[in-house]
Each structure stands twice: as structure tokens, then as C-alpha cells.
Amino acid sequence: MNADPVEDYLAELTSSLHGPARAKAAMLREVRDGLVDAVEAQTRFGVPPDQAARRAVRDFGTADEIAPSFQRELTIAQTRRTARAAAVTVPVLVVCQLLVHVAAGDPDWRLGALAAHLAAVATASGLLAVTALLATGPLTRLLPTPHRLPSVVAWTASAAAVGMALAAVVLGVTSALSTDWPLTGFAGVLAIAAHGVVAASARDCRECARAGER
Template sequence: MSAVGQDADPIEDYVTALEAALHGPSRDKARLVEEIRGGLCDTVAAHTGDGTPYRHAARRAVREFGTADELVPGCQRELTIAQARHTARTAALTVPFLIACWFLVRTAGPDPYWPLRLLAVHLAGVAAAAGLLAAATLAATGSPGRRLPTPRRLPLAVAWAGTTASLAMAVASVALVTASALAGDWTPMVLAGALTAASHGMVAASARACRRCARLPSATP
């Protein structure tokens, strides 16, 4: 389906404006925008089937759907929940694994630098609490929980829980690496440092995106 002449296609203009206004996980955003594009194209096809020229049919379809600004609030709420689930899933999967690694490093061999490792254990507890909140969020926003309204502040709470977990990961990693280096135990140092750095990057990036979504005016009802 193509527009006549050099004028812009009303459907593509509409979709472009919608894409620019929405924020959230790229896969969920692409799926949502594609569903709207498909609905518009189906409406256009119905109108052109009645003999209406394409450009008039496209403008009519856009009017029937409502402006992009009118669609954004509902779409953004859906994407904000999707981003909260993405952040929660990332934290819920990485935090327990890292806590297990830190525990193994903590209990490996004699430890003259126990204060640093004790700090890491306490920070692991902070990350564990964030992981529990993440798991609860997945349950609350999953298929069984969709019958209930999502708490208004939940996405922002998940964002800050992810941020807290990522910071705890980073500081705990520094503590473990320092203790391992002082003890001359390089294997756990490299393991803990590499795993925590990678996990910190994933959780921090997802939490940052979640904070952005949660603060958008259209993100909450």
C-alpha cells in the first residue's frame, strides 16, 4: 500500500508520531505499534473497498482511531507495566544467582579480611530484598494479577528497587574484590567482579528505563 504522489502517508505519519511519544521495552513497543498500524491498515482497506481513494481513506481511518496524543496515555500505561515487569524479571533472575556466588566466595578458605566480606554479605541482603520485591511484582502483574488494578506507584517502586539492587551489587563487588586481592585469592575476585559488573549493568539500565517510564505524565491513571 503506497501513497499517491510525493505527499506523506497519513498512516506512516501517525505511526511515526506514536513511536516517538511512547517509551518502554523495544519488543513490547514494536508489537503495540504494529498492532495499531495493522488496525489502521484494515480500516483503510475497508474504506478503499467502498471506492474511497487511499489518501481520503487513510485520513478517515486516523480520525476514527483518534489522534496519536489521544492514544498515547493508554499505550504508555501498558508499556510502563511491561517495563516494570522487565526490570523486575532482570532483578529476580540476577540477584539470587549473585548472592549464591558471593556466599561461595565469602565461605571459601581462611579470611583475615572478614569486615569487607561481611559488608558484602549485608549488601547482598539488601539486593535480596529488592529481588523479593521484583518477584512479587512479577506475580502481581502476571496473568492471575491482571484481573486486579495495578498499584499506581508500583512501576516507580520497582524502578527504585532495581536501582538499589544494582548499587548494592556494585558496592558488594568492590568489597569482595578488595578482600580477595588483599588475601591474594584472585580466582574468586575475577569471578565475583565479572559476574557482578555484568549483572549491575543489566539491572541498572533496566531500572533507569523504568524510572523514565514511571515518571511520564501518561504512565499512571
């Protein structure tokens, strides 16, 4: 069976792009629709379908030529997604901090230090989210998006995720020793959930940033 030039082209482009699944699927769907329209336009003039498909692909540009611009768009989309994930975790971390404060009524310096750690991670996540969303949103009308921003967002989010994981471990240990173990245990579960959300998005953002720098 003869290979379909359009499908081969889309497969090559798919393998070279990294980013949010929905945004990537929409992008590839637009490419497919454009190529199909080009093929149909040529076949109406009597060009054989296989030849028309090869011409459409050639005129569109090679995957190596167009992938960088597509990847930049996907990287920005993933950067915004990671920033939003960080923003969502701020309230969760604030709740964890309040629960720890309640549990530290004796007071316990270890819980106090943990509360300060949670506050620092929440602040970092909030600043990350606001800065990234502004830099990839309204400010793009005035200034270009900084080239290194996706990497900065990815690694800052990774650091925040590590901070959440450490907090979850400490909360787990503390809950076994604290008289208010339901509060610290619940805070630990929240910290684990926040870690999972941010860590997954940060990993995807790092992959997009590396792809965009190639």
C-alpha cells in the same frame, strides 16, 4: 510528495511511547494493520486513498488520546521485565556471597560485612521480583495494579544495582589484598555482570514510569 497520514500517525505515536522494544513493535504493528485494513475497506467503496487514510486516522483517535492507555501497557511490560532481571540476579548474588564466605576463612570482618551486604541485596532483589510479578500478573484478576508500582520497582532496582556496583568495587579492592584473590575476583566479575543487567532494566523502567505519569 504528499505525506502518508498513516505513516505520520505511526511516527507520532512511536515517538510518544516508551517501553520494551519487542512489545512496542508488536503494538505498533497491530495499529498499522488496523489502519491499513480501515483504509482498504474504504477504498473498496471508491474513497480516494489519501482521503481514506485521513478518515482511518481520525476514526482511530489522535495519538494524544490513545497514547496513555498504550503507555500503561508498555510500562507494565517493562516493570515485569525489570522484576525478572532482579530475579535472575539473585542466584548470582548468592554465588558471590558463598565465594566471599569461602575467601573469609581466616575470618576477615571486612569480607564478612561484604557477604552480609550481598545477602541483603539478594534478598531485596528477590522480594522486589516476587512482589512485582505477582502484582502485575495473577493479582491483576483481583486487584488493579498499583499506580506507583512501576516507580517503586524502578527505584528499588536502581538501589539494588548501586549495591551490586559497590560490592564489585569492594571485591576488586579486596581481591588485591586477599590470598584467595581468584575467588573474590571472580565474585567481583559476577557482581559487575549482575549490576549491568539490573541497572539497564531499571533505567528503562524509570523512563516508562515517567512517561506513564505525564
